[in-house]
Amino acid sequence: MTDSSATAPAPRQQKVQSAEVGVGILKALAELAPATSLSRLAEHVSMPASKVHRYLQALVDSGFAEQDPTTNHYRLGRSALQVGLAALSQLDVLKISAPELIALRDELNETCFLAVWGNKGPTVVYVEQSLGAVTLVTQIGSVLPLLGSSTGQVFDTFLSNAETAALREQESALLSAAQLKEVERHVEEIRATCVHQIHGLLMAGVNAVSSPVFAMGNKLVGVVTVVGSASVFTGEHQAQAAQKLLHTARAISARMGGKMPKA
Numbered sequence: 001m002t003d004s005s006a007t008a009p010a011p012r013q014q015k016v017q018s019a020e021v022g023v024g025i026l027k028a029l030a031e032l033a034p035a036t037s038l039s040r041l042a043e044h045v046s047m048p049a050s051k052v053h054r055y056l057q058a059l060v061d062s063g064f065a066e067q068d069p070t071t072n073h074y075r076l077g078r079s080a081l082q083v084g085l086a087a088l089s090q091l092d093v094l095k096i097s098a099p100e101l102i103a104l105r106d107e108l109n110e111t112c113f114l115a116v117w118g119n120k121g122p123t124v125v126y127v128e129q130s131l132g133a134v135t136l137v138t139q140i141g142s143v144l145p146l147l148g149s150s151t152g153q154v155f156d157t158f159l160s161n162a163e164t165a166a167l168r169e170q171e172s173a174l175l176s177a178a179q180l181k182e183v184e185r186h187v188e189e190i191r192a193t194c195v196h197q198i199h200g201l202l203m204a205g206v207n208a209v210s211s212p213v214f215a216m217g218n219k220l221v222g223v224v225t226v227v228g229s230a231s232v233f234t235g236e237h238q239a240q241a242a243q244k245l246l247h248t249a250r251a252i253s254a255r256m257g258g259k260m261p262k263a
Contacts, residue, residue, distance in 0.1 A: 211249035214258030
């Protein structure tokens with residue numbers, strides 16, 4: 001007589017294995033964001049589509065995944081977003097930056113936000129909206145271009161080449177030689193001043209100012225940015241905002257145990 005208990009996984013072990021598979025599929029949904037087909041997801045996790053589909057249905061039922069009724073593609077659901085935001089709230093850079101950005105927004109009445117480096121590039125994780133209407137590129141979760149935004153260019157300046165190489169190569173292929181030369185000029189200016197002013201680069205009619213935030217060991221942990229309508233956020237107003245933003249970024253860096261390079 002054979003002992004079936006020697007070959008069949010115990011109920012507890014089965015639950016652990018199921019949880020691991022579910023977490024793996026959640027991670028894959030994040031990696032394939034914003035949405036993906038069942039077949040692509042199954043290929044990504046190296047599982048049969050039928051098995052992935054069963055787990056997806058459980059994730060949809062629990063709110064951790066959603067299915068687009070038009071395309072049938074899957075994406076992360078509201079519950080996953082809530083978990084992600086809860087995790088982000090534990091980051092020192094977010095907790096320390098929030099009150100500083102609130103104060104800056106109140107002083108300037110312009111939209112202020114914090115971006116961190118995510119798996120897709122510069123990612124907005126905190127926003128303080130102004131009373132105006134410049135909200136199109138400043139939603140939480142927005143991923144900004146590396147070379148085509150003031151926020152991205154600050155990341156490009158202070159992050160290592162190893163971290164930015166893939167995205168830089170991808171975006172560089174879409175730029176002309178003259179545009180690439182302009183990017184290099186901006187990098188030199190950002191490194192010298194730690195503040196970057198842009199006029200309509202990412203979106204026509206929207207100007208921006210960005211500055212880096214450093215933690216202990218002078219590691220770049222985020223970029224703070226102010227955006228506003230080019231009709232009012234320009235000239236002296238933008239220049240004053242740049243200095244106030246630089247002061248804010250230095251204050252956040254100091255509380256993080258970092259030190260901004262001297263301008």
